[in-house]
Amino acid sequence: MKFLYSDDPIIACSTCTHAHAAMGVIRISGFKSLAQFAPFFEKDLTGPIEPRRVYYTKLVLQGQTIDDICLTYFQGPKSYNGENILELSVHGNTLNIERILELFVAHGGCRLANPGEFTYRALKNKKLTLSQVEGLDLFLNANTGYALDQGLSLLSGNLQEVYQELYDLFLKHKSSLELSIDFAEDIGEEAAHKYYTDSLEEFARKFQALVKRVRPMEHNLIQPEIVLAGLPNSGKSSLFNYLLSEERAIVSSIAGTTRDYLAETMVIEGVKYKLIDTAGIRESEDVIESEGIKRTKKKLKDSFFSILLVNPFEIIEGFDELVNNDFDLVLFTHEDLPGFQAARDAVVKMHPKLGPMGAIDLKSLPVTWEATLHALVNEKYLNTIDGKPILLDRHKQLILQTNQVLTNYQQVSRSETDVAILSQELNALGHCISELIGIVSPDQILNSIFSNFCIGK
Numbered sequence: 001m002k003f004l005y006s007d008d009p010i011i012a013c014s015t016c017t018h019a020h021a022a023m024g025v026i027r028i029s030g031f032k033s034l035a036q037f038a039p040f041f042e043k044d045l046t047g048p049i050e051p052r053r054v055y056y057t058k059l060v061l062q063g064q065t066i067d068d069i070c071l072t073y074f075q076g077p078k079s080y081n082g083e084n085i086l087e088l089s090v091h092g093n094t095l096n097i098e099r100i101l102e103l104f105v106a107h108g109g110c111r112l113a114n115p116g117e118f119t120y121r122a123l124k125n126k127k128l129t130l131s132q133v134e135g136l137d138l139f140l141n142a143n144t145g146y147a148l149d150q151g152l153s154l155l156s157g158n159l160q161e162v163y164q165e166l167y168d169l170f171l172k173h174k175s176s177l178e179l180s181i182d183f184a185e186d187i188g189e190e191a192a193h194k195y196y197t198d199s200l201e202e203f204a205r206k207f208q209a210l211v212k213r214v215r216p217m218e219h220n221l222i223q224p225e226i227v228l229a230g231l232p233n234s235g236k237s238s239l240f241n242y243l244l245s246e247e248r249a250i251v252s253s254i255a256g257t258t259r260d261y262l263a264e265t266m267v268i269e270g271v272k273y274k275l276i277d278t279a280g281i282r283e284s285e286d287v288i289e290s291e292g293i294k295r296t297k298k299k300l301k302d303s304f305f306s307i308l309l310v311n312p313f314e315i316i317e318g319f320d321e322l323v324n325n326d327f328d329l330v331l332f333t334h335e336d337l338p339g340f341q342a343a344r345d346a347v348v349k350m351h352p353k354l355g356p357m358g359a360i361d362l363k364s365l366p367v368t369w370e371a372t373l374h375a376l377v378n379e380k381y382l383n384t385i386d387g388k389p390i391l392l393d394r395h396k397q398l399i400l401q402t403n404q405v406l407t408n409y410q411q412v413s414r415s416e417t418d419v420a421i422l423s424q425e426l427n428a429l430g431h432c433i434s435e436l437i438g439i440v441s442p443d444q445i446l447n448s449i450f451s452n453f454c455i456g457k
């Protein structure tokens with residue numbers, strides 16, 4: 001675990017640090033008293049400073065002005081992460097920012113923050129829940145409007161509310177089991193049993209609604225990929241270059257030219273897709289090419305939108321297997337060559353499912369064709385989103401896992417009357433739910449979430 005359970009003063013720039021900008025925001029978090037920074041400001045920090053008010057002042061070192069800045073003090077616990085935070089809006093020259101950071105490290109008792117460390121402290125101080133932190137991660141790394149919306153929804157705690165309700169129902173059910181031990185005599189065995197079964201059913205019903213939200217394909221909406229696949233020499237790299245309007249991939253008549261996949265950004269209707277050119281799939285003795293082909297197959301499986309390119313003049317072994325995959329679009333290439341129609345018909349005869357698909361001629365590709373592709377991808381994107389809230393992979397896995405434990409518990413609860421055994425089974429369920437709502441979060445999960453964060457967040 002990178003993060004120590006420390007609360008010493010940390011400092012970082014939370015805005016862009018690799019290019020000059022008009023402004024930069026530097027945050028210091030975890031200091032005891034504002035007065036310790038008094039030597040660095042023209043404004044008297046030993047006097048009264050109203051929290052969350054912006055003060056215009058000068059940053060000074062040994063009588064020399066370093067920058068003209070705005071300063072805001074957030075007094076813990078009323079701050080982003082619950083600690084005392086001092087924010088400095090400085091001029092956004094990268095050297096200026098570096099100089100100010102160094103100043104506070106050398107003379108202000110601060111150390112540079114690790115990536116995500118401000119937010120980690122927010123989690124630790126219960127200012128954010130784990131799913132909110134995940135929402136923040138999604139939000140900050142979003143490439144699509146959809147991911148932005150979903151990130152914000154998670155960050156606002158919408159999912160956490162659902163989890164909390166579930167947890168409350170779980171506790172209610174748990175108490176019903178305890179009730180049947182302690183008070184069965186008072187309320188009657190029948191009433192106790194009814195309370196037990198009703199509360200379990202209520203929990204299960206609520207949980208099933210969550211299970212329904214676990215849909216495959218969803219993660220692909222966050223970083224959607226359009227994959228070009230096909231046999232060697234089918235024209236993948238040619239189409240890749242065409243769509244990017246640049247000679248990005250090497251095109252040659254030698255089969256097996258592309259050995260590893262290439263990815264470039266392509267924007268359709270404001271959504272950033274990754275367009276991926278892959279290695280032509282064939283049996284190969286070459287270790288590197290084989291690895292490339294393995295990756296192609298994986299990319300194809302994970303893709304949001306897949307396009308199969310078919311050069312009807314070069315059908316080789318392995319095509320049958322390739323065609324068995326599901327594709328969103330199949331395109332025939334080399335339409336300009338003599339004998340195209342006959343070659344194409346022969347391929348379609350062998351593989352009828354390719355029949356209705358189009359042919360493309362890269363040399364005279366009409367502009368409308370590209371618009372059609374864009375429309376198809378965009379349509380699939382909108383249909384898949386369909387206004388539905390998303391579940392991140394970690395949540396999906398936990399929900400499915402919890403579902404199994406729940407099914408098992410429901411089975412046991414029907415036949416078992418020994419409260420000690422029931423209670424043990426129920427604890428297993430409780431553990432799953434606690435992990436889901438983030439009451440317990442193993443280090444490895446924290447690590448994988450925070451590894452996405454940048455310094456200053």
Ligand SMILES: Nc1nc2c(c(=O)[nH]1)N(C=O)[C@@H](CNc1ccc(C(=O)N[C@@H](CCC(=O)O)C(=O)O)cc1)CN2
Binds near residue numbers: 087127
């Ligand atoms: N200047 C600045 N802008 C920013 C941030 C920041 O830290 N500083 N944020 C950083 O991500 C985001 C806003 N998030 C924030 C979340 C909570 C609090 C905060 O002070 N919370 C207190 C008070 C709440 C209240 O007044 O209602 C609290 O929770 O107790 C501040 C910023 C985006 N913009």
Ligand SMILES: Nc1nc2c(ncn2[C@@H]2O[C@H](COP(=O)(O)OP(=O)(O)OP(=O)(O)O)[C@@H](O)[C@H]2O)c(=O)[nH]1
Binds near residue numbers: 231258
């Ligand atoms: N005549 C004609 N030639 C094409 C067409 N599309 C691609 N080619 C040519 O076919 C050859 C193979 O094209 P690439 O784009 O490199 O094919 P690829 O699918 O990327 O091949 P690998 O990287 O080996 O898997 C090149 O010589 C291209 O110029 C087409 O529609 N018509």
Ligand SMILES: [Mg+2]
Binds near residue numbers: 249250257278
């Ligand atoms: Mg290629």
